[in-house]
Amino acid sequence: MVSLNSYIVLSMIVFTIGVFGFLTRRNIIIMFISVELMLNAVNISLVAFSFYLQDLRGHILVFFIISVAAAEAAIGLAILIAFFRNKPTVNIDEINIMKW
Template sequence: MVPLNWYLMLSAVVFSIGVFGFLTRRNIIIMFMSLELMLNAVNISLVSFSHYLQDMRGVILVFFIVTVAAAEAAIGLAIIIALFRNKTTANVDEMNEMKG
């Protein structure tokens, strides 16, 4: 039997990779994908908690996270398209209209 801690460590590693990608990349699509990576890391730990603690609530939380991730992807990609129509770039450093 694989210990629960191993799943939590895998989840932590994937979450940190997502944080690294979000902080260091400036392409808005790849930043968005790092966000999805972090959500998936949380899903790993929730499913393993649900399996090891023999409770269904973790899996139900995963169900809602997937729903919210789908909604977030639709809205976020629509915002990206709207931004690209105005600026013709996917680099977030060049989107600075709202400063001061």
Template structure:
């Protein structure tokens, strides 16, 4: 027995994960959690790449996901360095209190 799943369901799952990531990005106040929701959105987009790659029987979508992973790893390293630098100067992780450029 092999029940097949429509590709559209994978895309809808990715849409759910992406919009939860958007909501978390807007609602969360901790800068680390905001960073996590960016990773969640990247993962949701990766799922659409893999689903389309499967649909078209093309390998390029998976290569694109590979490059997204590399860039995400580099971004995580730089982002955490910035977070640590912010924490060292401001002693807080709350984004509402990081408002030096606002005034």
């Protein structure tokens, strides 16, 4: 029997890797992917909690998170394409048009 803490630690590590990727990468597509990684880490911990607390409501929350993540990816990538038409780069250091 794997303990609840193992799942929490796994979820924690994946979340931290996602935070690291979001903070340090220059490519905006990989930053989006890091956000997905963080959402997946949260999903792992929610499913683990709902298994150990014998409660299905965690599964419902994971279902909602997956749907919202899909909507977020669609909108985010559409914004990215609209931006790429004006300035052909995905490097976040060059996306500074609104910088004061």
